[in-house]
Amino acid sequence: MASSEEDGTVEEKENNNKKRTKSALTTAWLTFYNIAMTAGWLVLALAMMRFYIKKGTHKGLYRSIARTLKFFQTFALVEVGHCAIGIVRTSVIVTGVQVCSRIFMVWFVASSIRQIQNEESVILFLVVWTVTEITRYSYYTFKLLNHLPYFIKWARYNFFIVLYPLGVVGELLSIYAALPFVRRSGMFSMRLPNKYNVSFDYYYCLIIVMLSYIPLFPQLYFHMLRQRRRVLHGEVIVEKDD
Numbered sequence: 648m649a650s651s652e653e654d655g656t657v658e659e660k661e662n663n664n665k666k667r668t669k670s671a672l673t674t675a676w677l678t679f680y681n682i683a684m685t686a687g688w689l690v691l692a693l694a695m696m697r698f699y700i701k702k703g704t705h706k707g708l709y710r711s712i713a714r715t716l717k718f719f720q721t722f723a724l725v726e727v728g729h730c731a732i733g734i735v736r737t738s739v740i741v742t743g744v745q746v747c748s749r750i751f752m753v754w755f756v757a758s759s760i761r762q763i764q765n766e767e768s769v770i771l772f773l774v775v776w777t778v779t780e781i782t783r784y785s786y787y788t789f790k791l792l793n794h795l796p797y798f799i800k801w802a803r804y805n806f807f808i809v810l811y812p813l814g815v816v817g818e819l820l821s822i823y824a825a826l827p828f829v830r831r832s833g834m835f836s837m838r839l840p841n842k843y844n845v846s847f848d849y850y851y852c853l854i855i856v857m858l859s860y861i862p863l864f865p866q867l868y869f870h871m872l873r874q875r876r877r878v879l880h881g882e883v884i885v886e887k888d889d
């Protein structure tokens with residue numbers, strides 16, 4: 648059995664290797680990416696606040712920020728690439744599910760179904776996502792710059808405890824509100840007979856998406872709780888491979 652001194656040496660070697668591998672170019676790219684994303688979500692936050700202060704209502708807010716939201720949320724796909732090529736130590740599956748479900752919400756629910764854009768639930772997930780992303784990307788930026796204020800680290804690994812469930816409630820209520828419009832319009836659906844001989848009903852697809860939160864969300868939430876224990880309490884967590 649290895650002594651604690653040997654453990655220390657192995658750990659040191661691993662850390663040195665890790666540092667060497669993360670080349671200057673990678674660090675520069677990640678820093679640029681995280682600054683750009685922090686700025687993007689800050690712009691969204693300011694736009695939402697300005698809209699609300701000026702108009703005194705949330706009606707029309709989604710429409711006013713939709714383009715910026717679509718751009719920055721879609722750009723998050725790059726993160727799946729970061730995991731896939733191994734420049735960040737994160738699971739491709741966890742990141743993929745998180746990013747794809749958000750992109751789905753933005754493009755195929757909130758932006759496609761105009762009738763729900765003024766629902767309070769849409770504003771709920773928008774506000775929750777914005778707070779989360781400003782915290783998350785500024786955490787990564789400060790960490791890369793080796794100047795991480797404790798309150799940002801604390802916020803990154805505590806806010807999600809409340810924000811994650813709130814975001815899920817906002818997303819699920821928004822999809823639920825969309826169901827009658829999707830059923831009535833038959834949007835994104837293909838009925839038989841058609842030349843491809845394929846039938847697809849977006850209404851049922853949305854119901855399946857809602858149901859898929861039941862097995863998937865707890866896995867994301869528990870992943871974050873493990874990250875929290877690792878980062879804030881220094882616990883050694885053995886993650887399963889993807």
Ligand SMILES: CCCCCCCCCCCCC[C@@H](O)CC(=O)SCCNC(=O)CCNC(=O)[C@H](O)C(C)(C)COP(=O)(O)OP(=O)(O)OC[C@H]1O[C@@H](n2cnc3c(N)ncnc32)[C@H](O)[C@@H]1OP(=O)(O)O
Nearest residue numbers: 735736737741742748751779787807810811814860863874
């Ligand atoms: C196509 C149809 C799809 C249908 C899907 C159906 C539904 C599925 C259910 C999904 C529910 C999702 C709901 C959700 O949208 C609601 C909300 O988001 S509400 C808002 C609250 N949300 C959160 O707080 C999100 C929290 N979750 C996460 O942050 C993530 O799960 C994830 C984005 C994947 C991050 O997890 P990760 O494992 O990366 O955690 P860490 O931040 O601790 O990072 C680990 C290490 O990697 C380094 N890292 C990661 N990214 C970067 C980066 N961009 N730049 C630099 N470094 C990075 C990080 O520093 C850590 O390094 P170290 O190990 O050295 O500490």
